[in-house]
Amino acid sequence: MSDLTLEAQEHVHHPFLQHQFEDLGQQHEASTLGMWVFLATEILFFGGVLMAYWIYRVIYPEAWALAGEQQNTLAGGTNTLVLIVSSLTMACAVRAAQLGSRRGTLALLFATLFFGCVFLGIKSYEYNAHWHEGLFPGLHFTWNEDPALAPKVQLFMVFYWGLTGLHALHMVIGVGLLVWIISRAWRSQFGPEYYSPVEVMGLYWHFVDIVWIFLFPFLYLIPHFGVHHG
């Protein structure tokens, strides 16, 4: 192959096509597959903690019932809806990028960012309330309702703070990634040919939504139903 043809090839190459890929389609395929492999590790990461949560729910149903009643179902439910809306705007942002609409992509990414921040705001409000109720595990943990169950209620709160904390950490990372994707969209780097970063960002965002879809019933809605058959 002569230098001329190589140079000609360079010209048709998309600026974001990495040299190891044949074309943007293959690169897109590799990007999404790679993200899914990462999400597989995330599924098992959250799965391990949830597994431990379920074991203790089976062992201490009474404490789980009491602790579950301390949760703010309205705040948790609102946050579930907020995340679902943010997933819709994220999915539509990917679609806008596919269609080559810079304005649409930006507007929808900003909407996703906004709903992500609303989620974190409501979550902070809940954390603040639990902190003042003495429901943060540790030295200042207070539980006077049934002293015998106090250590077990505290264990529930360890799972509550641990699971929602890990989830909130993922949300914070997601918000950071969104800012980065928005800055790239701002510089018109995406279009119908190349939108893989928006798509991969979406995969991560939807995964974090799915985690919350499970955390909401587990931590807010059903802890008190363990007693009947426990």
Add this chain to the structure above:
Amino acid sequence: MADVHAAPHHITPLRTYFMVFAALAIGTLLTWYASTVDLGAWNTPIALIIATTKAVLVILFFMHVIYSTRLTWVVVIASFVWLAMLFVLTFTDYLTRAWQIY
């Protein structure tokens, strides 16, 4: 060979996204409502079924798995098979420990 990699970039109709969104919102309200009614042993399974249905909808449509290649399907399914192994094998232990008492 180039054609093999030129993956058809499927653009999901907005209607599909809105229908999935409506299903997710209804599912959220349904799981909340179900938690206010005492269904005995059924509360937990119902909450799990609703949450799993919502997750499957998100994975298939929002995450575009329904339009993706078989290789992606393999990774997605394998990760949940591993998760199922974790839960099923662990619970064969914990849920059967009480049996010796009866």
